[in-house]
Amino acid sequence: MSHGHSPRCSECDTTAVFLDREHARHLCAAHFSEYIEDQVLATITEQELVPPGSRMAVALSGGKDSSVLLFLLNRLRDRLGITDLVAVTVDEGIAGYRDETMEAAGSLCQGLRIPSICISFNERFGETLDQMLVGREHRACSYCGTFRKRLLEEGARRAGASLMATGHCLDDEVQAAAMNVLRADIGRITRELPDKGRGPFIPRIKPLSGLMGREVALYAMLSGLYTELPECPYTPHALRAEVRGILNHLERDRPGAMRLMMQNYGSFRECMRRKAPSLPLGRCLQCGAPASGESCRVCTLLREGSAGSEVRESQPLHR
Ligand SMILES: [Zn+2]
Ligand SMILES: [Zn+2]
Known part of the structure; x- marks a missing residue:
């Protein structure tokens, strides 16, 4: 088996670039890329996610995950029956971080000849994320996530898209699941089931x-998509970083742990949804967006910001 120091591909015996710990095999660059593309096709077709003739918006931050997403969807578009791809990029306004990733997003779209739509927090809400967060930096991800989601939705509508793809990988999904469980965030647990076009979004x-x-990082590197980009300056504030560390540790010791946790979370979610049916969605009285109460999350956070006060709607898990 052993050929000196470099491991060989289990499929074709050329030099391996990847150790697939879950299936205990090595893969060369070509077989690795094929495996990634097959995985993405399987994810989409097994769940019947993309009806033929789709005009698809792709949430593109310019980071490696969303860049790989756009690159792969473009590569697989004929096999998936995607008619049009449009990139939607949101500029949150994070000094020393967003300019470089915006530039990466722009040049990827140019290279692939994919049209793009950019919307900034500043043009839409009158403030950058940095300005919104003064004095409440520890809530960065909550503010950023809520507003970015809204602007992605608006961008996708502007693009006339029937679907929107986001670059979340398995790690992101498991982290979000763990956070939802730690916070007993039943709303999120039951709301975030796969959506096949029901509802207002x-x-x-x-x-x-x-x-x-x-795997996404290696695919980015092998496809020439990887550039060294700065890390989001708000990441260290997030509890999520600690959860990520713990989950990575588990995965290292037990290859396949994340996939298994995600499957279990699926059963858990189904069960929770039966026990706690979600509130019917009405309309936000301020902006008309879908909301389960009188105000949507965006308007609630904007109001908090202008009042300069801290309103907590769930127990924060900070020490
Ligand atoms: Zn090979
Ligand atoms: Zn609203």
């Missing part, structure tokens, strides 16, 4: 959700 799909983060 543009259906969202996650074609990379079967791939580990390290």
